[in-house]
């Protein structure tokens with residue numbers, strides 16, 4: 001032998017070298033995964049309105065909505081991507097503040113047969129102690145400020161509500177996630 005062949009590697013040396021190699025590969029993978037996660041979270045923070053899913057409806061500035069008195073009808077237009085189908089949707093919600101300053105976002109769809117409820121002034125049937133805020137023009141169902149069925153609406157499900165989503169000082173709601181109103185009570 002003239003020494004051109006590699007030296008014989010001992011078992012101890014082999015294990016030590018392969019262990020270092022494994023640690024190195026694991027380290028590289030961990031760093032690259034962390035960098036990807038960091039980049040992805042930054043991308044989400046910078047997400048502009050065009051990248052927001054169409055079902056997230058913008059209602060307006062939080063400051064303005066929380067200072068609002070009474071009920072505001074806020075219309076929306078949405079483009080919803082449902083699997084391979086794109087749907088254009090139009091509608092509106094009623095927005096108000098409760099006594100504790102929480103935003104209430106109510107669906108206007110009557111839970112009797114689906115007509116559109118309207119805000120009312122004073123209850124017109126003499127029951128002034130009742131909290132009647134919305135009335136349905138079709139068959140007279142009545143609902144309170146939080147969408148609870150009351151007055152002539154007793155026995156119906158309450159109006160559906162939406163949870164306010166607050167981001168960057170603006171209020172949004174998810175059109176595809178209505179919360180069922182209070183169960184019927186008699």
Ligand code: FES
Pocket residue numbers: 110111112113114115136137138139140141
């Ligand atoms: S649809 Fe509203 S009361 Fe009948």
